[in-house]
Amino acid sequence: MFSIDVQCRVPIYEQIINQIERFIATGILKSNEQLPSVRQMAFDLGINPNTIQRAYTELERKGVIVSIVGKGSFVTDNIQSIIDKKRNEVVIRIKDDINILKNLGLSNKEIHAKIFKD
Amino acid sequence: MFSIDVQCRVPIYEQIINQIERFIATGILKSNEQLPSVRQMAFDLGINPNTIQRAYTELERKGVIVSIVGKGSFVTDNIQSIIDKKRNEVVIRIKDDINILKNLGLSNKEIHAKIFKD
Amino acid sequence: MFSIDVQCRVPIYEQIINQIERFIATGILKSNEQLPSVRQMAFDLGINPNTIQRAYTELERKGVIVSIVGKGSFVTDNIQSIIDKKRNEVVIRIKDDINILKNLGLSNKEIHAKIFKD
Amino acid sequence: MFSIDVQCRVPIYEQIINQIERFIATGILKSNEQLPSVRQMAFDLGINPNTIQRAYTELERKGVIVSIVGKGSFVTDNIQSIIDKKRNEVVIRIKDDINILKNLGLSNKEIHAKIFKD
DNA sequence: GTGGTCTAGACCACA
DNA sequence: GTGGTCTAGACCACA
Numbered sequence: 001m002f003s004i005d006v007q008c009r010v011p012i013y014e015q016i017i018n019q020i021e022r023f024i025a026t027g028i029l030k031s032n033e034q035l036p037s038v039r040q041m042a043f044d045l046g047i048n049p050n051t052i053q054r055a056y057t058e059l060e061r062k063g064v065i066v067s068i069v070g071k072g073s074f075v076t077d078n079i080q081s082i083i084d085k086k087r088n089e090v091v092i093r094i095k096d097d098i099n100i101l102k103n104l105g106l107s108n109k110e111i112h113a114k115i116f117k118d
Numbered sequence: 119m120f121s122i123d124v125q126c127r128v129p130i131y132e133q134i135i136n137q138i139e140r141f142i143a144t145g146i147l148k149s150n151e152q153l154p155s156v157r158q159m160a161f162d163l164g165i166n167p168n169t170i171q172r173a174y175t176e177l178e179r180k181g182v183i184v185s186i187v188g189k190g191s192f193v194t195d196n197i198q199s200i201i202d203k204k205r206n207e208v209v210i211r212i213k214d215d216i217n218i219l220k221n222l223g224l225s226n227k228e229i230h231a232k233i234f235k236d
Numbered sequence: 237m238f239s240i241d242v243q244c245r246v247p248i249y250e251q252i253i254n255q256i257e258r259f260i261a262t263g264i265l266k267s268n269e270q271l272p273s274v275r276q277m278a279f280d281l282g283i284n285p286n287t288i289q290r291a292y293t294e295l296e297r298k299g300v301i302v303s304i305v306g307k308g309s310f311v312t313d314n315i316q317s318i319i320d321k322k323r324n325e326v327v328i329r330i331k332d333d334i335n336i337l338k339n340l341g342l343s344n345k346e347i348h349a350k351i352f353k354d
Numbered sequence: 355m356f357s358i359d360v361q362c363r364v365p366i367y368e369q370i371i372n373q374i375e376r377f378i379a380t381g382i383l384k385s386n387e388q389l390p391s392v393r394q395m396a397f398d399l400g401i402n403p404n405t406i407q408r409a410y411t412e413l414e415r416k417g418v419i420v421s422i423v424g425k426g427s428f429v430t431d432n433i434q435s436i437i438d439k440k441r442n443e444v445v446i447r448i449k450d451d452i453n454i455l456k457n458l459g460l461s462n463k464e465i466h467a468k469i470f471k472d
Numbered sequence: 473g474t475g476g477t478c479t480a481g482a483c484c485a486c487a
Numbered sequence: 488g489t490g491g492t493c494t495a496g497a498c499c500a501c502a
Contacts, residue, residue, distance in 0.1 A: 007302050011501060025222050048502050087222050087232075090215050094233045097212045104143050104205050112234075115212045116226075129477060155489060166479045171491075179297075184361050187490045188487035247492060261458050273474060284494045289476075305475045306502035323458050330451045330469045333444050340379050340441050344470075350441075351448045352466075365486060402487050477499080484492080 002036075004045055012047060016055035021064060024075055025083045035065060035073040120154075122163055130165060134173035139182060142193055143201045153183060153191040238272075240281055248283060252291035257300060260311055261319045271301060271309045356390075358399055366401060370409040375418060378429055379437045389419060389427040 001023075004015050023029040035041075038056060042049040056073055059065045064082055067073040076082070101111050119141075122133050141147040153159075156174060160167040174191055177183045182200055185191040194200070219229050237259075240251050259265040271277075274292060278285040292309055295301045300318055303309040312318070337347050355377075358369050377383040389395075392410060396403035410427055413419045418436055421427040430436070455465050 006304055006307070011305075013501080022221070051502060054501090083222060087219065087224065090218050090222070091232045094212050094215045094219075097208050097215075098233065100140075100208050101205065101212075103140070104201065104208070105145075106205065108234075114209050115216065116230075131477080156491095157489080166481095168480085169478065172477090174490080185490055186360055186487090187365075187485065188488080189360070190489060249492080258454075258457070263459075274476095275474080284496095286495085287493065290492090292475080303475055304502090305500065306473080308474060319458065323455065323460065326451050326454050326458070327468045330448050330455075333448045333451075334469065336444050337441065337448075339376070340437065340444070341381075342441065348470075350445045351452065352462075367486080405487060408486090474502080475500090477497100479497080480495090482492100482494080484490105486489080486491105 002041065002045060004047065006047075012051050013055040013058065016041075016052065017058055020055070020059060021082060021086060024064065024079050025086045029075050031075055031077045031079050033075045035075065037072060120159065120163060122165065131169050131173040131176065134159075134170065135176055138173070138177060139200060139204060142182065142197050143204045147193050149193055149195045149197050151193045153193065155190060238277065238281060240283065249287050249291040249294065252277075252288065253294055256291070256295060257318060257322060260300065260315050261322045265311050267311055267313045267315050269311045271311065273308060356395065356399060358401065360401075366405050367409040367412065370395075370406065371412055374409075374413060375436060375440060378418065378433050379440045383429050385429055385431045385433050387429045389429070391426060 002016065002019055004012050006012065008015065010018075020029065020035070029035075035056075036044065038049050038052045042052045045052075056065065056067060060067050060073075063076060063078075065073050065075055098111055101114075102108075106114070120134065120137055122130050124130065126133065128136075138147065138153070147153075153174075154162065156167050156170045160170045163170075174183065174185055178185050178191075181194060181196075183191050183193055216229055219232075220226075224232070238252065238255055240248050242248065244251065246254075256265065256271070265271075271292075272280065274285050274288045278288045281288075292301065292303055296303050296309075299312060299314075301309050301311055334347055337350075338344075342350070356370065356373055358366050360366065362369065364372075374383065374389070383389075389410075390398070392403050392406045396406045399406075410419065410421060414421050414427075417430060417432075419427050419429055452465055455468075456462075460468070
């Protein structure tokens with residue numbers, strides 16, 4: 001289910017965070033669903049447990065998952081806010097890029113044509 | 119003219135590269151125009167000359183500027199290709215982000231509304 | 237395994253780049269093999285780690301090696317293209333030199349005799 | 355007659371040295387022929403007289419030209435040794451490169467085909 | 473421990 | 488003065 005690209009310059013723990021958030025946002029992971037244990041996931045991906053731990057800690061800090069000692073880690077029950085946050089992040093990034101294109105001399109019409117064609 | 123943000127996680131030398139490329143792409147820097155010397159720019163920005171040197175070396179490798187020992191650094195005379203490359207980069211980034219929004223459950227119409235409103 | 241000549245006018249970082257490329261092209265370094273760490277190689281050669289870092293950075297940009305923070309630097313898995321590129325470089329250099337010899341008044345036959353004797 | 359490429363990474367004074375040596379070796383400049391004065395050549399090429407001076411000084415040191423105060427600079431009367439030296443330089447460079455190709459796994463036959471085809 | 477960035481400062485070739 | 492290379496050494500993120 002999870003996969004990482006060690007050659008990618010995005011840190012592994014961030015890759016894991018992104019995947020979990022995306023799986024939640026796209027409905028692959030449901031509210032309250034249990035995640036693999038730190039050790040299990042580390043074993044499956046062949047990487048250091050510390051790296052998974054870091055991802056989980058960060059996700060808990062962001063309110064995306066809840067970790068309960070002795071029981072495991074679970075997707076939060078309020079996933080709608082995560083979806084909204086994810087969408088907003090991307091929309092803002094796109095808007096910034098559209099402004100850059102304007103500065104590079106493209107009109108609204110040209111931009112529209114380029115990003116929606118193909 | 120140039121400015122950097124030391125807090126930003128983007129390395130300083132990359133910030134400088136981006137700024138110069140954008141200044142060229144937007145016509146602020148013209149073909150064959152001389153850039154500030156490595157030392158001058160370092161002094162103006164209050165950073166180490168090595169960092170500017172690295173930016174200039176990278177820009178020369180990319181064919182954006184030409185550096186001549188004893189004379190200075192100059193914008194290449196073929197800037198159109200730089201503008202085109204810059205535009206393409208951004209367009210591709212936007213397309214990728216639009217696909218992410220689709221995966222997050224937004225329709226084409228909703229995406230369109232969000233990124234072009236305001 | 238590696239060695240440098242500080243007297244040589246070729247910069248040290250280029251000497252290292254050339255050696256690594258040649259070791260790969262001649263099969264001494266295999267695909268995915270791990271290279272000495274930046275600090276280790278610097279220590280072995282008695283030079284500054286920054287100089288090795290520069291060589292490794294350049295090699296990664298050329299697609300010859302892959303560097304992963306926290307793990308190390310590794311020969312790319314696609315080394316055939318490196319070998320081909322290396323061969324072409326040298327062939328072109330020889331052809332240029334043969335033309336120079338022709339301009340210096342040597343016939344094809346004389347050139348052939350000179351460069352293949354002993 | 356003379357020309358320089360300021361963008362080229364070969365120093366200007368070396369470009370001038372190379373051109374004069376090649377003109378001699380190929381018969382364009384004859385024994386005892388007078389060269390342009392330092393100032394004249396600097397003016398024609400639009401560069402600093404110091405740079406030409408440096409080239410002439412080097413050429414005199416190598417025995418290629420003779421400079422006489424108040425009269426000018428002249429091609430040496432023993433140009434055969436220059437031609438021979440030039441030829442030898444190039445032949446040695448080619449031999450080195452052929453050895454590199456051998457190390458890269460090419461047979462004599464393959465090398466021969468590559469460098470004499472086209 | 474591993475690579476990546478940056479500062480401070482020296483020295484070089486070249487114009 | 489101009490770019491290019493290198494050393495010495497610090498600090499960072501990551502595994």
